[in-house]
Every structure is written in C-alpha cells, then in structure tokens.
Amino acid sequence: MKKILSLLGFFSCIGLTNAQHSDSVVFSKIYSEILVNAKAYDWLRTLSYDVGHRLSGSPGAEKAVLFTEKMFRDAGADTVWLQEVMVPHWVRGEKEEAKIIDSRKNAQAVPVLALGRSVATPKEGITADVIEVYDFAQLKKLGEENIKGKIVFFNHPFDESHVNTFAAYSKAGKYRWAGPSEAARYGAVATICRSMTNVQDDYPHTGAMGYNDSLPKIPCAAISTNAANLLSRILKADPKVQFYLKMNCQTLDSVKSYNVIAEITGTEFPEEFISVGGHLDSWDVGHGAHDDGAGVVQGIEVIRTFKALKLQPKRSIRAVAWMNEENGVMGGKVYAEDALLKKENHIAAIESDAGASSPYGFGLDMSETQRNKVKEWAPLFTRYLVWNFDFEHGGTDIEPLKKHLGTPLFGLIVDSQRYFDYHHAASDTVYKINKRELHLGAAAMTAMAYLLSQYGL
C-alpha cells in the first residue's frame, strides 16, 4: 500500500450524548497517554525475562510476587499489599519422556508435557498399546474390552471452522480435562492428548486436568500436534504400535503464596471497589506472557495512567495480580472470601485473560439491567474499535466475586486468532506480543475503569 490515507476523524462524535462529551475527552487522554507512555510492555518484558514462568508454589512464582509488588509501587499506587493465599504445589519433576514404538521395536521420541495435576508413571515408565479416540462417544463404544491395559490417545483436533478460537478450545478441551478419568473408567493405564491449538508444530501444550475421585488416577500428558499427526498415521499402518511414557510429576503439600494488590483510593466513595487485572501464575514453560502476564501488566497500567493523568476516581480502583488461576483459582477465591468477610462493596471487576491481541469488546457477566447500562457507554468506545458487548464471560479469577458478592464482571475480549498458537506452551514468550496491541487492551480497561469509578453501575 503506497497511498497516504486519511482515515482520521471518523466516528469522532457519532452517537454520543451531551453528557458523554466530557467522558469522550477523558477517553482521548487515556488512549494517548497509554499509546505513547505506557510501561506495560516494559514491565511484561521484565516479568518474562527476569522472572520467567511461575507456576503456583514454584520459585518463579515467589520471585514474581516480589517483582510485582515492586512494579505496583513504581506505578504510583496509593497502597500496595500482599494477600496471603495457600496454593496447590504440583511439580513436573525431571523432563518427561515419550516414544512411539512400532511393531519392529523402532522407537521415535516425541515432545511431551505432563498435564497439570497428573500423577507420575511408575519409575520405569509405562509401555502399552495405544488406542486412538476422537471423542467420549467413541470411547464408550470401544468399552473396556478394547481399552483395558492400553494408553488412550485423545486425538480431537481443533475445529477450525469457528471464527472464535475459544469455541474450538471449548470443544477439544474436555478431552484434556476429563479424558484421563473417562479413560480410566474402562481400564486405560494412561492417556495422551493432542495439544489444544490451531497450529501444526512441535510444542506440546499443557494445562490443568481434573480427576474424578471415584476412578483410578492414571498419568496423562499432552503431545504436540505434529506428534499427534505422526502417531495417528503410524497407527493406521501399524495397529500394534506401542507408546512409552515416563513422568515423575507429583503434588506436594500446599504452600503459602500471595495475591498482589495496588489501590488508588476513591475520593467520594472510597468503600466501593473496582478490581482490574489478571493472574500472576502461569504454566511452567515459556514466559506465560500471553497467559497471563499481559493481564497483570495491563491491570497495573490502569493505576499508572490514572496517576499520570491526575484522574481522581470517585470510587477506589484496585489492580490485582491473582495467584493460582491455572490449577486451583485459590487467589480468586481468597480475594472474594476476604471481601465477604470484611463486608466490602465490590461494584465491578475487570479481568484480562485471553491474551494480548487487539481488544474489540468486553464480555458482560451481570444482570440484564447492568448490561444495558454498560451498553449505553458503547458509543464512547467505538472510535477505539472496541464495539462488542455481547459475550457473557467475565473471568476465572473474578468469578468468586460474583458468586459471593454478586459483583458484575467484565472480561476483556481480544482477537483470538493467535492465542492458542502459544497457549500453555514453551512458545508463549514475550516475543509473541505486539506492544501496541497489549497497550490497547490496557487503554480499554482504563477507560472502562474510569466510567465505573465515576458512575458506578
């Protein structure tokens, strides 16, 4: 494209009420401040490089708490504190091993990651026949006679036909979460599952699974999409193929960790709280940059921006870095339970936990009346390309606030095309994040926090 386009000035005042014009001026200041001066990307780089991944209970998570506390202070918050949270402590142990062994005993190593919460294999590993399964219906049909003693290979590819990749994740994800117990029901000795991603590459994508306590707990792991395709191909030609899996992950005693919280106190209604942020923990590979370092640095960027612009919120705004979203949501639970205990009035919560791509809306998990009020604000956001208020998901860390206090929830909605390329994999690094896209998310959150702080809900 050669032409110098004039795309300026569109939407400038379309659909705004008179009362919204002054908010429109504030929006403009917020977006300019963030697009030009935001620190979120620099903070995320530090969180990615100097801290790295940070699974709950790990040394990385401990380091992350300290760094985040410092970052929150640097942002100029009125108060910064740590909130104690007991978190589960699952460790991967030594690097896992996996091999495809054909009927001639040729072994081919494939990249593998134990699923979070999995039990270990016996020390010498498990070698067993493999049976490929597309879904639970097929698993049931095969039954114990075909499954007993085998490794079940859940090969349920992402359904590419959905525009929103979360829809594909929703369909495939249950084989990661519930697949191991369902396979154990028919006597399987382990499960491997195809990674939850659109891309064909060599990265296994881990993630939490949940055992059904009434069934035997069997080891479970993810293999990359390339390895899944390879295994499926080999199985078709050689049904006697075996799989070797060795993992020594384990769940240790719970340990003390923290949510990190920064607050600007409201000028008129200091006892009404708006929480914004994401989760500080990540899986134990890569940088946890999209998931969810992004949400953490966007949350604190809200505070920095209020201070930089000398915006005085009528209600108190808290940036929160919740601990342990990935395998327990203990941070979110403690945050809400503590608020309940203290009878705090949490009037809204905003979470960013869908990656750092360009934002285009907010999911609204709240009453119809509240949703309609928020939709009246939509024209203020349109010129910033934030237009969609039709989804209804808030966020995992803020759900307990709704459950215990009835707090209305906002989930930042961003372009989903690239998210699962990196999600829960070693490839989720800060290199995969575009600075401006990250900052646009922070700006949308700041703008929404501003309206909530002025008008409540």
Place this chain on the structure above:
Amino acid sequence: MKKILSLLGFFSCIGLTNAQHSDSVVFSKIYSEILVNAKAYDWLRTLSYDVGHRLSGSPGAEKAVLFTEKMFRDAGADTVWLQEVMVPHWVRGEKEEAKIIDSRKNAQAVPVLALGRSVATPKEGITADVIEVYDFAQLKKLGEENIKGKIVFFNHPFDESHVNTFAAYSKAGKYRWAGPSEAARYGAVATICRSMTNVQDDYPHTGAMGYNDSLPKIPCAAISTNAANLLSRILKADPKVQFYLKMNCQTLDSVKSYNVIAEITGTEFPEEFISVGGHLDSWDVGHGAHDDGAGVVQGIEVIRTFKALKLQPKRSIRAVAWMNEENGVMGGKVYAEDALLKKENHIAAIESDAGASSPYGFGLDMSETQRNKVKEWAPLFTRYLVWNFDFEHGGTDIEPLKKHLGTPLFGLIVDSQRYFDYHHAASDTVYKINKRELHLGAAAMTAMAYLLSQYGL
C-alpha cells in the same frame, strides 16, 4: 486462561431480516469452507519463497506473473488471462551504503534503502553536513542559508497516539514522498528520512517518492528507526557530524508486464463485473507478503471458494492481481481504461491492501445511497466480527475504476497495529502472517462478493 468458555451461539440471528436468513446460511458455508480448506496461505508461501519480492519490471515480477497465472488456473476459474501493462522500471543497483561520520572522522555504517524513484548519488557518493528537520514548517524556517549544500534528515516519528496506524503513516509519509523536492527547494544535496514504522529496529523501510519536476532531483533514502535515533543523538552532541550516502539506483525504460485476471462468468448478468484482489508487485526487499501478496491470494481464494461450494454468481466475478501499485499504478489504470474502452459494466470492486491481519470492516468509497444499501448487509457480517463500514477508502488499484466508470469501491479494513512493523521492509515475510487471520480476510471478501453477485448495488 484455564476455563473452557462457551462463547458459541452469540449474534447468531440478531438483526437479520427474513430475506437475509438464506444469505446467512451461505455466509456460514463460506466461512467454514475457507477456515478449514483455504489454499490462500499455501499460495502465499509459494509466492513468498519461490517467487520472492517482485518490483515492477524485475525478474521477480515476471516470475510472479507466471506463478499467479498458474495459481489462478488451479483455483478453477472459468477463464484466466493476462492483460498487458507497460510499467516503470526503477532498479536499486548495487547495495547502498550510508555512514554517520562524526567530527573526529569516526565512521559508523547504518542500514539504508534508496526510496523508490530516487536518482543515484555521484559514483563516489555524497558526503555532507546533516541538518535534522521535524517537519516542512521547520524546513521553511531554516531556509536556504541553513540548508544549502547539506543533507536534510527528516526525522518525523510515527505519532503513536493514533489507534489506527494509517493515521500516523499519513502524517509522517509526506516527508518520504515530498521531502526530497521540498529540501531541494532550499539547496539540499540529498535527503534521508526516518522509516515509517512504529517499531524501533534496524530495518529501513523504503517506498515511493515523487519529484517536483520544477526542482532539482536529489538522491533520497530511508534509514531505520534505530539509525535515526542514533543520528539524532549524535547530532545533538556533535553538530558537525556528516553523513555519507552512496546509491546507484536508476530509472530504465518502461517494460511490458501484466495484470493477471481470473473470471467466473455470472449466470444471469454475465456482463456485470465485480473485481476482487490486490497488487502483485511489491518493493524489492523481503517477500512482499503483507504488502500485498496477501491481497492477491485472498482474491483468488474468492474464486476457489465459489467453485468449491458450487455457488453460482448471477454476476461475473473477477480475481485481479494488479501490477505496479507501488510505483505507478499502471495496472490499475490499464484495467480501468480497458474496461472503459470495452464499455464494460463494473458494478463493484473490492481491494485488500492493508495487510493480512484480522479483518473488521470495509471502507466504502461510493455514493451515500450505495453506502446505505451496503450498511443494510452489516448484520450478516457481525457474527464474523466484521462490523465497521464507516471508513471511506477503497483501494489504490481500483480507484481508476471509480474515476473512469464510477464503480463503487470496497477496501478491506484489517487490524492495523502490526502492518507498519513490516511495511516496505525486508521484514515483510510470510512468517509475519497468521494463516487464520489471512483466511478471515478472504472469507469477508468472498461473503461481500457473494452479496454483490446476487443483488448488485
């Protein structure tokens, strides 16, 4: 993000008229077909790897015409042909050289690219004092006494405060296009300009410039943003710094080239045409993947999808790969002039030339009545996250159709955050393109072409 979200089923039928329900079914088929089976990305990879960059008149452009003709045939078009176009033939010559030379004669090489159409320096290069200028007002104020005999350094950074990066390009781009002649007006011997990009890196970004024929033609080049920052810093400490520039680019005689055209003939109104596509030429660095291999493969994906789904358009649809957008727009001009000569009825044209990121709308360059009719179709697009019909730019290659035939123009609007990171630079490679984002653009174009083919405008 751990949770399995259910974001399905939103917008499904919101705002559709009864008559639109059958179109909605076709839209669903188009999106599924393209997201699952599109060939656009594979074609783009071939165009990027096997052909590479393809500036008008170059061997790469010749190869690109042949490959594109084959690709268009493979897509199953009813007819494929080449349309002769005489194109300018500017060549870069040997690799350019540039150095910052401080007052102690320490020389530091910096990456540089001549601007398209620039004249060469003398064989031995030019060494001269440098004067940094932010804008034309400052240039005028400095005047001949400060500029004569010097190299003018246009250091006008992208204005980060705009959400739409094309707005920043619009502001900074004039120093690339018109800067050389404006500097020559005051006796400058050459110009260098800061690359037109948001990122700080070592890639110079080239692009077309235009000489004012009444002023001396001086050599002009782009330096990377890192080099621009360095030079600016050095100049502040050491105003006696000089710059060395050596380039032997030249404009040769125009040569014969081609637009590549593929057609599906309409069943009811075969004499009414809808053109879709992008430009086949690129700058002579990188792959020209975002600019504009993407538009070319998206255009032919429209044809492939109509054939794969056995959709029979009432009006004729043409995929067009226009030649020479970057430095002459001769392909676009010939295409329109030929249509005028043959009295063809071009009822609409759709161009994709803003990169391969996720689409979110169409620019509508047409009458108010036509625009309103298109906006009635908007609800069909919303569930596919294509929502914005407020911009008014169509596309450079299709502008002559509007000029000569009054054809209404559609420009695919995509997320602009990453486009200028790679634009006109060696970094514009196919690696920077996400397959699904590219395919979503093709799907939006196919859906719009479908409506136009059924209903006209």
